[in-house]
Amino acid sequence: MITVCRIEDLPPGESIRVTEGVPAPVALFHTEEGEVYAIDDTCSHQDASLSDGWLEGCYVECPLHAAFFDLRTGAPTCAPAKFPVRTHQVSVENGHVLLHVSVGEPA
Amino acid sequence: MRSVTVVGASLAGLSAVRALRAEGFEGDITVVGKELHLPYDRPPLSKDFLKGDVDAGSLALSEPDEYEDLEATWLLGEGAVGLDPAARTVTLSGGRELRTDGVVIATGATPRTLPAADGLAGVHTLRTLDDALALRAELRDGMPRVVVIGAGFIGAEVASTAHRLGLHVTVVEAQEVPLERQLGRDMGRLAAALHSDHGVDLRCGTGVTGFSGDRRVTGVHLADGRVLPADVVVIGVGVRPATDWLIGSGVDLDDGVVCDSGCATAVPGVVAVGDIARCPNPFTGRHARIEHWSNANEQSRTAVRTLLSGTSAAPPATAPYFWSDQYGVRIQLAGHVPAGAEARVVEGDIDSRSFAAVYEVAGAPVAAVAMNRPKLFNRLRRRLTPALAAVGS
Numbered sequence: 086m087i088t089v090c091r092i093e094d095l096p097p098g099e100s101i102r103v104t105e106g107v108p109a110p111v112a113l114f115h116t117e118e119g120e121v122y123a124i125d126d127t128c129s130h131q132d133a134s135l136s137d138g139w140l141e142g143c144y145v146e147c148p149l150h151a152a153f154f155d156l157r158t159g160a161p162t163c164a165p166a167k168f169p170v171r172t173h174q175v176s177v178e179n180g181h182v183l184l185h186v187s188v189g190e191p192a
Numbered sequence: 193m194r195s196v197t198v199v200g201a202s203l204a205g206l207s208a209v210r211a212l213r214a215e216g217f218e219g220d221i222t223v224v225g226k227e228l229h230l231p232y233d234r235p236p237l238s239k240d241f242l243k244g245d246v247d248a249g250s251l252a253l254s255e256p257d258e259y260e261d262l263e264a265t266w267l268l269g270e271g272a273v274g275l276d277p278a279a280r281t282v283t284l285s286g287g288r289e290l291r292t293d294g295v296v297i298a299t300g301a302t303p304r305t306l307p308a309a310d311g312l313a314g315v316h317t318l319r320t321l322d323d324a325l326a327l328r329a330e331l332r333d334g335m336p337r338v339v340v341i342g343a344g345f346i347g348a349e350v351a352s353t354a355h356r357l358g359l360h361v362t363v364v365e366a367q368e369v370p371l372e373r374q375l376g377r378d379m380g381r382l383a384a385a386l387h388s389d390h391g392v393d394l395r396c397g398t399g400v401t402g403f404s405g406d407r408r409v410t411g412v413h414l415a416d417g418r419v420l421p422a423d424v425v426v427i428g429v430g431v432r433p434a435t436d437w438l439i440g441s442g443v444d445l446d447d448g449v450v451c452d453s454g455c456a457t458a459v460p461g462v463v464a465v466g467d468i469a470r471c472p473n474p475f476t477g478r479h480a481r482i483e484h485w486s487n488a489n490e491q492s493r494t495a496v497r498t499l500l501s502g503t504s505a506a507p508p509a510t511a512p513y514f515w516s517d518q519y520g521v522r523i524q525l526a527g528h529v530p531a532g533a534e535a536r537v538v539e540g541d542i543d544s545r546s547f548a549a550v551y552e553v554a555g556a557p558v559a560a561v562a563m564n565r566p567k568l569f570n571r572l573r574r575r576l577t578p579a580l581a582a583v584g585s
């Protein structure tokens with residue numbers, strides 16, 4: 086488990102990329118609805134960083150070819166992505182955003 | 193409408209098939225493809241695929257289970273040579289005639305060549321998977337000296353890939369500033385600088401007059417009299433829409449297939465999509481062919497709605513979008529840069545090759561460009577106004 090930042094540093098509508106203390110980069114999102122989600126940062130399609138993507142509800146649009154991923158499941162909802170990205174557990178405790186990285190294959 | 197034939201089995205063709213099924217079309221779909229391959233992704237052909245980092249399998253645009261769901265018949269390895277709207281037939285190069293109620297034209301474009309290089313081994317264009325395989329084999333055979341003709345996006349990507357392979361590369365560009373029409377003068381100069389940043393020799397304002405070599409190319413002759421020694425030459429001087437098979441069909445041809453904003457052609461029951469379709473575009477303010485990956489993807493839904501309903505459907509509302517990866521820099525461009533407009537940097541700086549910038553007309557953003565700034569770029573891109581609306585306001 087790693088402490089990523091304080092929740093104020095990740096206001097609703099924002100995203101952040103975590104590279105330290107994780108086997109592969111992770112993207113964290115704070116949705117406008119107030120949920121915090123974490124998924125693999127690298128798009129399952131080609132080489133793009135999902136933390137640079139456009140957040141819409143609990144979906145993120147890849148900044149390169151506009152595939153949508155469901156932040157809750159990591160599943161793509163449209164082409165060109167064909168494969169899911171992994172999701173990771175994230176919690177907010179005492180104002181800190183905590184990330185529990187999952188290992189293994191995407192669901 | 194009980195049957196639709198999609199002519200062209202690339203991204204635009206596949207997207208059309210997907211759109212047909214998504215719109216509830218339950219009739220027969222036949223896809224005609226000149227190449228033997230099922231639809232594959234072209235952008236990596238000048239980048240990772242050319243370098244050898246990814247294989248052909250990873251370029252597949254779809255999977256067996258999707259093909260099963262789409263229930264289309266794929267006729268591959270044979271191009272279309274004729275369309276007869278009165279008889280409702282598409283004729284294939286082997287002579288076979290397909291009867292069809294509706295036609296989606298998605299034959300794209302073919303690279304322009306230089307007649308002086310005809311028949312010379314070692315001279316390449318890059319459009320198809322087979323083109324990329326042939327070029328890749330030659331780039332990875334020893335240490336060939338490479339000359340790229342044309343410093344547009346394809347030429348620059350090929351030069352960058354050859355450079356990453358450790359090869360000696362020279363780029364020749366006829367214009368004084370590469371990509372000036374697409375990006376404006378300042379950004380065009382910056383695109384030129386990406387080559388020199390990496391020690392790749394770029395010669396601008398120089399035309400090519402001929403080639404030396406008997407059966408295989410050995411040199412490229414420039415208008416200023418110099419000769420560049422070359423083992424491999426790549427010609428990247430633009431494309432020609434693949435409309436030959438439509439001559440005499442009644443479909444209106446003029447640098448592509450002339451369409452209305454809903455992708456309808458002059459012939460009822462025939463629509464066009466992708467690189468070949470020249471539709472009125474609010475961002476360019478005139479008829480334009482948009483040779484972009486994202487357009488092939490998005491326009492298909494419009495075309496299919498038009499085909500199925502018989503009345504022109506609404507065009508995609510998004511600004512044309514394009515990206516290019518070269519020399520470790522990701523360039524993203526959206527909207528249309530009007531002649532004479534220059535970009536204003538809104539974040540980052542040009543020297544670090546990391547910035548986002550907008551082009552404005554009458555104070556309204558009509559285009560955005562970025563290098564290595566995808567996040568802000570995607571926000572800017574959503575705020576773009578069509579150039580016509582900007583002028584009108």
Ligand code: FES
Nearest residue numbers: 128130131147150
């Ligand atoms: S890299 Fe994400 S959709 Fe292509």
